Amino acid sequence: MIKLLSIAINDLRVMFADRGIWVQIVAIPVAIAFFIGLANGGFGAGDPVPLLIDIFDNDSGELAAQFLTDLRATDSNLVLCPADADLCRLDGSELTEEQAQTRLTDGITSAIIEIPAGFSTQALAGDSTAIIYRSEEGLGQTSAVLSAVQAVVQRVSGAVVAANVGVNVFENSGPDFRFADDADQAAFEKAIYDRATVIWTALPPAVQYSESARQQTSGFSQSIPGIATMYVMANVLVGAIILITERKQWTLQRLIMMPVSRGQVIGGKMLARFVTGMIQYAVLFAFGFMLGVRYGDSPLAILLVMVVFTLCATAMSLLLATIVTTDQQAGAILNLVILTLAPLGGAWWPLEIMPQWMQVVGHISPIAWAMEGFQTVIFHGGGVQDVIPPMLVLLAITAVCFIIAVRRFKYE
Amino acid sequence: METLVEARGLVKNFKRKDGTEVQAVKGVNLDIQKGEIFSLLGPNGAGKTTTISMISGLLTPTSGDARIGGFSITKQPMEAKRLMGVVPQEIALYPTLSARQNLNFFGRMYGMGGAELNKRIDEVLDLIDLKDRQKDKVDTFSGGMKRRVNIGVGLLHRPQLIYMDEPTVGIDPQNRRRILDTVLRLRDEYKMTVLYTTHLMEESQELSDRVGIIDHGEIIAMGTVGELIQQVGEEDQLVLKIGEQTIDTSLIERIPKEIQGVTRAAFEPPGETGDQTSGEVIVYAKRGRKALPHLIQIANEAALEIMSVEVREPDLEAVFLHMTGRALRD
């Protein structure tokens, strides 16, 4: 273990002996994160992107109306069609289900919401009913619209349940007390519903994030984690070139002729890369903090994403080292890998602004999963639990790279 | 005598880029005794580095094994590696770190640390005479200084055995002398065992207690310098250069008959071999120096003008020539 640490420390010493490293891990990444952040809206809010939703209200009841009002209230950028006619890009034509489906596939709308006939009466009677929500998003993808819908559904149904409980309590409370008539009962239910709604809305609104998401995705809070993740990948993958250099200058061979195990050598080298990656994250996130970027409420979740992604990059660098043989070759592959995986994974711009199919393809890039983790925490106020699914994907990639690399790794 | 290194049947095949295999080492057996300087002498590409790489645990032998102090290098590599220091043919150092940082790091790889390591680094820096430059980056050093640090790393953990792979390659005579003296001191003062490879016959001859001559991956002769020379006969060669002059064959025939100790004589006209511009009379004699006055007398009687005389004592070069039909330097 001491030898492993010594190897890692020595690697870092060699790296920092070169003054150019500061340009590589501080100056350039900071400049790029700054300019990309600026180009995407910088300090202020970018132009909010309207989020179109096609609504089929087959119920037209009181609760359905309530639901739509509540939904609209969550985010000023939500456009409910066909109600908000001029923003709906419908060209005056009637909205059919078929058309809605096409609009959804083409990415014009974010979702289709269908409120079934009888929704209000069934819900108020305490029967189960459901709002149908359709979108093109993959499972596990956090969408502002879906979260808003869920939050509102919860609120509305919570209030309905509360109203029903109130009525039941009332009916069972004694033989002497009866509603004068049905209107009386309805009025009573309404009163409880309203009260419950007040209570629910008094809770911290669950959809708060969607505002901040609109405001920040286009600025530094996108570019800092994006560019940081890209440079972490670059500076960790460079480990493959370092290994080739060490073979060329015979220091690797010298190590092997010493009483040091293969595991200690590989472990030490990987630890050094890992630390480099974490330093890179620290540098850019600190810079972002100075620019006023805030990283959500869970520093632990942010740290988890950083650690897992850096691990993943480290395993990739080991794999790369087993594939390449010359440093020119390594340099070329490195550039190719980074210049593909970074934009694909949403390091340069948010993946959400890309066409749907690009968003899907983009998830072959580990960067996409890291960005998903960061966005969950930074934009959606997520915590450790919320970043676990994308982190599991990254850990799986890590394991696969590592296992292949260790099998392929040859000293000779 | 105790055997410290015992290699048996070492073979190494390399795959070439085109997929064919080359056998760089073809079944080498070695026994290195404790306390001796053993040199492996052979031309470029003979397989010296490949052999050292196998007995130091860098390359896995295609077949065969070596025991270092009783530990198999393939089965107990850690134990075996602890006993040896290695000085690779290449300068295996971190160029951007100082001499001291390099020594410090590699020292830790032998499990040393703390005050003990610091003290040892000071001793090694004394030995390689680089105390005043210890804080400087290795890439600011001259070739000779780098070589010395390279050797220093191999000595750090006071190994009883050290492998030195062509440690004098590419440096000036002064530095070379220094290194050769250090090698002798390692044996004489520190009682170390040294395996020294070289393609220079003079180094091998000066340093070695025993020599193995390696060519095309095979050890073609092994023994003390004296023993090896005996194998080719102990005759000196007297070479008289006579320029463009021609010479009577009868004169050549007279020489072995008239001069005591001469076994045979030959004439090589100019241009016969290589860049030879002068005709040469070559005389083989048991004791060349004794035969010389008589030889010169005969030449004078025949009115032969002698441009230069050289006495070549038999050496490892002659052994190599005898065994392979080629000069070592080619």
Ligand SMILES: Nc1ncnc2c1ncn2[C@@H]1O[C@H](COP(=O)(O)OP(=O)(O)OP(=O)(O)O)[C@@H](O)[C@H]1O
């Ligand atoms: N990694 C390798 N792949 C293919 N062939 C190799 C490899 N290493 C060495 N060889 C070949 O094996 C043979 C022996 O090489 P080796 O380096 O052992 O010779 P050497 O005696 O050390 O020579 P030198 O005096 O030049 O250092 C050479 O023909 C060389 O080309």
Ligand SMILES: [Mg+2]
């Ligand atoms: Mg060699």
